[in-house]
Amino acid sequence: VTGVRGRRRPGLWAVLVTAALVVVAGIATSQASMAYWNSQESTSGVTLQAGTADLVVTGVDEREPELYPGASATLAIAEVANTGDVDLDLSLTFGTRPTALEAAATISAWRAGTSSCDGPPDAPSSAAAGQRIDLGRLEPTGTAYLCLGVVLAPDAGAELQDEPDWFFDVTVDGRQP
Amino acid sequence: VNRIVAGTAALAAAVVLCAAGGSSTAYWQDAETTTSFTMTTGSLTLTPIADTARWMLDGAPLESDARVVPGSSVGYTQTFEVQMTGDGLAATVGIGPGAVSAMADTFQLASAELIGAGIEASGTPGLWRVRDGGEVTVALQYDWPAGAAVDDDSQGVSIGIDASTLLLAQVTP
Numbered sequence: 001v002t003g004v005r006g007r008r009r010p011g012l013w014a015v016l017v018t019a020a021l022v023v024v025a026g027i028a029t030s031q032a033s034m035a036y037w038n039s040q041e042s043t044s045g046v047t048l049q050a051g052t053a054d055l056v057v058t059g060v061d062e063r064e065p066e067l068y069p070g071a072s073a074t075l076a077i078a079e080v081a082n083t084g085d086v087d088l089d090l091s092l093t094f095g096t097r098p099t100a101l102e103a104a105a106t107i108s109a110w111r112a113g114t115s116s117c118d119g120p121p122d123a124p125s126s127a128a129a130g131q132r133i134d135l136g137r138l139e140p141t142g143t144a145y146l147c148l149g150v151v152l153a154p155d156a157g158a159e160l161q162d163e164p165d166w167f168f169d170v171t172v173d174g175r176q177p
Numbered sequence: 178v179n180r181i182v183a184g185t186a187a188l189a190a191a192v193v194l195c196a197a198g199g200s201s202t203a204y205w206q207d208a209e210t211t212t213s214f215t216m217t218t219g220s221l222t223l224t225p226i227a228d229t230a231r232w233m234l235d236g237a238p239l240e241s242d243a244r245v246v247p248g249s250s251v252g253y254t255q256t257f258e259v260q261m262t263g264d265g266l267a268a269t270v271g272i273g274p275g276a277v278s279a280m281a282d283t284f285q286l287a288s289a290e291l292i293g294a295g296i297e298a299s300g301t302p303g304l305w306r307v308r309d310g311g312e313v314t315v316a317l318q319y320d321w322p323a324g325a326a327v328d329d330d331s332q333g334v335s336i337g338i339d340a341s342t343l344l345l346a347q348v349t350p
Contacts, residue, residue, distance in 0.1 A: 037220075039344075041223045041257060041342075041343050041345075042342050043315065044340055045275055046337070047336070048245045049243070049244055049334075049336070050280075050331055050333055050334040051246045052244070085246055
């Protein structure tokens with residue numbers, strides 16, 4: 001009899017707790033299916049080729065003019081071609097000139113459209129060695145002629161006769177603008 | 178003995194009563210059903226529009242024999258269709274720009290933009306918020322700045338720009 005009296009029916013709290021657990025279990029199950037949408041696409045790629053900056057200088061008039069007091073000579077010393085892919089700003093730089101030549105001759109240089117060297121000097125004789133002289137822009141596939149003018153002074157001394165060593169460099173530079 | 182007999186008789190009577198009472202346990206019920214409803218899910222898709230992809234070099238169409246040089250600017254545009262169907266659907270579009278395979282130090286991504294009606298900045302670089310569907314255009318620009326230093330080693334180099342990725346993803350409205 002005592003044992004029968006000790007049993008109890010499930011109370012209201014037990015029912016509520018059980019129900020809550022069922023709800024929690026349901027939420028836990030639904031969380032596993034949370035999602036979002038997305039869509040992915042790609043653009044196309046490309047391969048580019050870098051260009052070049054290339055200046056080709058070719059000797060044109062390689063004469064060695066015979067100068068005398070008061071005489072002058074004009075030479076198209078080089079054809080300059082832009083064979084690269086970019087515009088190039090041309091410049092000219094004289095190398096060190098022989099002292100005797102410097103004293104007795106006037107030297108100038110310029111850019112011309114043809115080998116006849118028409119046009120005013122771009123580089124006056126006063127240009128010092130190493131000084132950059134602007135010769136303008138040369139576009140790709142373009143060509144220009146580099147001209148050199150030399151005038152020996154009328155009062156050049158006789159000691160300059162048969163001078164074999166009048167040699168100096170002229171450097172042409174092309175630089176991308 | 179009489180007590181035992183009397184107790185046993187009382188217990189037997191109780192069992193009989195309980196058995197008789199158990200057979201009459203019952204409950205009532207009434208069931209109804211709601212109306213049924215069928216729903217259809219929406220959609221969220223990003224689709225490239227044919228023939229809209231354009232590579233440009235300094236504002237002109239990029240030709241196959243083009244050569245890039247310091248100072249070049251390479252642009253790309255392509256239009257996509259964003260389809261958003263669904264109540265309260267919001268999404269973002271993110272751009273993952275393609276990498277440069279050579280000369281990455283000098284030839285770099287300058288800008289990545291998404292253009293279109295219904296597009297607004299998300300506050301995060303490279304990510305835009307999309308509230309409505311429609312056409313969106315991605316615009317990329319890669320620049321090779323010209324500088325003061327000579328870099329003749331970069332002449333004749335083959336430079337690859339990888340494909341970029343666009344990701345349309347649902348977000349909380």
